[in-house]
Amino acid sequence: MNKPKIKYDFDEISAQYDRCNHLFSFGIDHLWRRHLVTSVNAHPRQHVLDLCCGTGDVVFSFLKHGSVGHVTGLDISERMIDLAQEKQIRFSGNPRMRNKILSWKVADAVQTGLESNTFDFVTCAFGIRNIPDRAAALKEMCRVLKPKGKLCILEFSLPSNPLLRGPYQFYLGRIMPLLGKWIVGGKEPLQYLSQSIRHWHNEVHFSTELSQAGFKLIRKTPLTCGLAALWVAAKNG
Numbered sequence: 001m002n003k004p005k006i007k008y009d010f011d012e013i014s015a016q017y018d019r020c021n022h023l024f025s026f027g028i029d030h031l032w033r034r035h036l037v038t039s040v041n042a043h044p045r046q047h048v049l050d051l052c053c054g055t056g057d058v059v060f061s062f063l064k065h066g067s068v069g070h071v072t073g074l075d076i077s078e079r080m081i082d083l084a085q086e087k088q089i090r091f092s093g094n095p096r097m098r099n100k101i102l103s104w105k106v107a108d109a110v111q112t113g114l115e116s117n118t119f120d121f122v123t124c125a126f127g128i129r130n131i132p133d134r135a136a137a138l139k140e141m142c143r144v145l146k147p148k149g150k151l152c153i154l155e156f157s158l159p160s161n162p163l164l165r166g167p168y169q170f171y172l173g174r175i176m177p178l179l180g181k182w183i184v185g186g187k188e189p190l191q192y193l194s195q196s197i198r199h200w201h202n203e204v205h206f207s208t209e210l211s212q213a214g215f216k217l218i219r220k221t222p223l224t225c226g227l228a229a230l231w232v233a234a235k236n237g
């Protein structure tokens with residue numbers, strides 16, 4: 001089967017994905033996901049859809065730090081969903097899993113196959129940057145959200161302070177690909193990461209894209225000196 005390029009890349013690096021994530025971000029990625037979960041503040045009767053869920057770190061963060069009742073994780077990579085389900089087995093004895101429903105789905109975020117007006121929240125951490133047809137993905141997020149439902153997007157960014165931005169860009173562009181060669185066995189995934197972060201930060205007008213898809217931006221919060229940002233928007237009712 002001819003896989004779309006992006007799916008192929010994530011299938012390839014899935015086994016090392018978690019390790020790389022935590023290593024390259026010095027573990028701060030956990031705090032960012034936790035921030036996402038606490039800002040959602042979903043209650044037990046609500047249903048969250050986590051798009052581009054990867055190995056499920058946002059989904060499990062909802063279980064650890066939130067009180068939401070039902071979380072669905074969706075990813076285009078079958079391998080990522082397999083790893084998420086393996087984590088779920090390890091997590092199954094945890095008392096926080098009690099009375100919680102977890103569902104997983106392998107699908108493209110552009111065409112989820114999920115019913116319209118279903119979810120109270122849609123979240124997406126470090127995923128929207130990788131979707132080529134972002135406009136279609138945002139429309140799909142809007143479709144599956146209930147009226148006035150919230151969209152929470154966590155994405156990498158660049159620090160606004162030039163004293164931090166220069167060294168950080170050097171780390172992204174030069175150091176990370178070298179570390180990537182050593183850990184993942186190739187420079188390409190990390191080179192892609194660094195290019196896509198710069199493109200996302202410098203060339204994408206995300207607030208305009210959100211309003212074109214049917215959302216009203218509520219806030220954009222920079223995290224850790226602007227290394228990441230959390231966007232919260234509401235579906236127009």
Ligand SMILES: C[S@@+](CC[C@H](N)C(=O)[O-])C[C@H]1O[C@@H](n2cnc3c(N)ncnc32)[C@H](O)[C@@H]1O
Binds near residue numbers: 058074108124126
């Ligand atoms: C950088 S990872 C982020 C994973 C996870 N959200 C996290 O916080 O670690 C991006 C994920 O997006 C998925 N992805 C890329 N394009 C996608 C698409 N069109 N539809 C659904 N998932 C997609 C990849 O398979 C990968 O698991």
